[in-house]
Amino acid sequence: MSIDFDQAFRSAVADPAALKTIATIDEHGVPHLEENNSIHLNGDDRLVLLELNEYSRTNRNLVRSIWFDKKIAIHLRSKGRSFEVVASPYKVVIAGPVFEGYYRAQQEKGGDIALSTVWLIDAESVTEETAPLRFAREAAGRLPVLHLDRLARSPSLPA
Amino acid sequence: MSVETVDRAQQLSYQAVVSKYPDVSRFVILKADVQRRGVVYTERALAQADPERHLMQARSIFHSIGEKNDQVPVSLLLRDGTSIVTGPRPDAEAPYTVDLLDGRVVLTDEGRILEEVEYWPKPDFVSQFTSSGRPMWQVATPRPQRMDINPYAYCHYWDDGKGCKYCNIAAHYNKERKTHQKPLRLDPREVSETVGAAIRQPGRFTTIGLTCGSILGDGELFAAEVDIYIETLQAIGENFSTRRFPSQLVASAFSPEQLARVHEQTGLLTYTSNIEVLSEEKFNWICPGKAARPGYREWKRRLVQAVEIFGAGNVNTGIVGGVELATPHGFLSEDEGLQATLEEAEDLASQGVATVSCVWVPVAGSVFHKQKAPSLEYYVRLALGLDGLRRRYGLLVDMDSYRICGNHPDTDLSRI
Numbered sequence: 084m085s086i087d088f089d090q091a092f093r094s095a096v097a098d099p100a101a102l103k104t105i106a107t108i109d110e111h112g113v114p115h116l117e118e119n120n121s122i123h124l125n126g127d128d129r130l131v132l133l134e135l136n137e138y139s140r141t142n143r144n145l146v147r148s149i150w151f152d153k154k155i156a157i158h159l160r161s162k163g164r165s166f167e168v169v170a171s172p173y174k175v176v177i178a179g180p181v182f183e184g185y186y187r188a189q190q191e192k193g194g195d196i197a198l199s200t201v202w203l204i205d206a207e208s209v210t211e212e213t214a215p216l217r218f219a220r221e222a223a224g225r226l227p228v229l230h231l232d233r234l235a236r237s238p239s240l241p242a
Numbered sequence: 243m244s245v246e247t248v249d250r251a252q253q254l255s256y257q258a259v260v261s262k263y264p265d266v267s268r269f270v271i272l273k274a275d276v277q278r279r280g281v282v283y284t285e286r287a288l289a290q291a292d293p294e295r296h297l298m299q300a301r302s303i304f305h306s307i308g309e310k311n312d313q314v315p316v317s318l319l320l321r322d323g324t325s326i327v328t329g330p331r332p333d334a335e336a337p338y339t340v341d342l343l344d345g346r347v348v349l350t351d352e353g354r355i356l357e358e359v360e361y362w363p364k365p366d367f368v369s370q371f372t373s374s375g376r377p378m379w380q381v382a383t384p385r386p387q388r389m390d391i392n393p394y395a396y397c398h399y400w401d402d403g404k405g406c407k408y409c410n411i412a413a414h415y416n417k418e419r420k421t422h423q424k425p426l427r428l429d430p431r432e433v434s435e436t437v438g439a440a441i442r443q444p445g446r447f448t449t450i451g452l453t454c455g456s457i458l459g460d461g462e463l464f465a466a467e468v469d470i471y472i473e474t475l476q477a478i479g480e481n482f483s484t485r486r487f488p489s490q491l492v493a494s495a496f497s498p499e500q501l502a503r504v505h506e507q508t509g510l511l512t513y514t515s516n517i518e519v520l521s522e523e524k525f526n527w528i529c530p531g532k533a534a535r536p537g538y539r540e541w542k543r544r545l546v547q548a549v550e551i552f553g554a555g556n557v558n559t560g561i562v563g564g565v566e567l568a569t570p571h572g573f574l575s576e577d578e579g580l581q582a583t584l585e586e587a588e589d590l591a592s593q594g595v596a597t598v599s600c601v602w603v604p605v606a607g608s609v610f611h612k613q614k615a616p617s618l619e620y621y622v623r624l625a626l627g628l629d630g631l632r633r634r635y636g637l638l639v640d641m642d643s644y645r646i647c648g649n650h651p652d653t654d655l656s657r658i
Binding site: 110137143144146147149150151173174175176177178179180182183186187190198200 | 267319362387445
């Protein structure tokens with residue numbers, strides 16, 4: 084089952100203008116990134132992704148992930164803040180009331196739109212990746228890489 | 243390894259096969275083993291089955307569920323979307339058990355939880371009736387994404403007792419017509435009404451499958467069968483705005499002229515003709531009627547010719563995986579059976595015909611009902627072999643994918 088999400092993340096994933104990208108890996112370990120703005124949280128706090136194309140690389144990689152317990156990642160950027168979710172696919176939904184609900188919603192939104200699969204995804208961790216926070220977190224406790232010209236009394240020599 | 247000496251105690255267990263084949267999905271291995279061994283339900287698992295939400299009635303040419311008060315879940319779905327097509331197996335020796343544990347419906351084996359499962363969701367049309375009062379669930383049998391229609395319930399290879407030895411279609415029909423007044427033939431009008439009702443449900447179905455037993459006829463072989471399919475497909479086609487519609491016909495080995503008629507006069511998209519056993523010698527023993535008319539080599543030839551009519555990726559053949567090891571005249575070892583099967587499958591693949599396999603279940607009412615299916619490992623090796631051949635020859639099998647048919651471990655592997 085999923086983790087506790089804080090309000091900042093919930094706001095980001097619910098933002099219709101957010102940029103949402105899913106990262107999966109193929110059988111050779113090669114990463115594949117794809118934007119997918121359908122990503123959202125459902126009532127059970129599971130992430131949901133709507134896949135329109137049964138034959139997409141993302142869909143095949145997600146099948147590989149659920150089959151062989153491989154992790155995926157989702158990146159969100161909303162209103163100047165970024166988040167990375169490490170997750171595992173939990174379930175494929177291709178029929179039944181959950182699928183039908185999303186299928187109908189897709190059709191109401193845009194007419195004759197295909198929907199192949201509804202993916203239910205379990206988040207395992209969420210990390211804020213907004214740049215200043217990320218730099219601070221990554222540099223914490225480390226010897227800074229500080230070029231000495233930045234500390235010099237005299238100005239740098241001209242090129 | 244000799245088939246006769248490998249009993250269940252010596253065969254690799256599900257867990258051992260999963261460990262031995264880490265590059266094969268454990269979901270697909272589990273599906274194959276559940277089909278091999280059958281499944282039973284605890285009372286508390288059955289209590290989770292809701293006739294309003296779950297499919298608990300189905301009428302096929304091989305089995306029926308829920309005709310009277312015997313409603314049980316028709317089949318199962320795994321978390322990855324894999325279907326496990328299961329039928330009633332009252333004589334299964336060591337079935338898996340579906341139970342309710344920790345609030346989840348799960349598949350267990352000797353008390354150990356293996357996976358969550360879900361009962362097939364019930365589509366809307368199943369509760370409706372045709373204008374002549376027939377329940378629509380008796381006209382079409384739904385899978386998660388395909389609805390199956392059996393225009394004719396019998397196989398005339400059984401007229402002189404020469405039907406396929408693994409098949410129970412004749413025994414099943416003879417029982418059902420007496421106990422439940424099952425008709426021999428479906429009325430095309432009722433089929434059309436049922437399809438029309440079914441496809442009104444948004445997002446439920448992506449294809450229609452038709453199959454029945456073989457109708458040999460008195461004149462040209464299979465001519466009467468062709469006529470029934472054309473009439474039924476034309477009735478179905480009335481429901482669609484397009485000339486062709488996603489559909490699969492699983493039928494006898496029609497001649498090129500017969501296939502051309504079906505292709506021209508209906509909206510059929512794909513064609514399957516099951517050769518059942520990929521060895522002429524074993525075919526002649528297991529399917530004596532088919533061996534006599536039209537024969538193994540002619541069956542193969544007609545499959546290849548069908549590709550010219552329906553196009554690449556739209557023709558395949560099915561086998562009853564494992565029946566080639568039936569005793570006493572089957573292959574004596576799993577290695578031998580596998581090698582022979584894959585050699586023939588490669589011959590067909592090289593000519594544009596994909597082979598798909600189901601798991602042989604020795605059912606009541608068949609000549610082979612007391613036989614035993616081969617090991618789980620055999621089915622994994624067979625699935626790998628067939629999937630591998632398709633990849634090598636660039637053959638797509640979308641027409642029989644996990645979401646279209648769901649009865650083939652090998653096409654499940656083709657998802658990635």
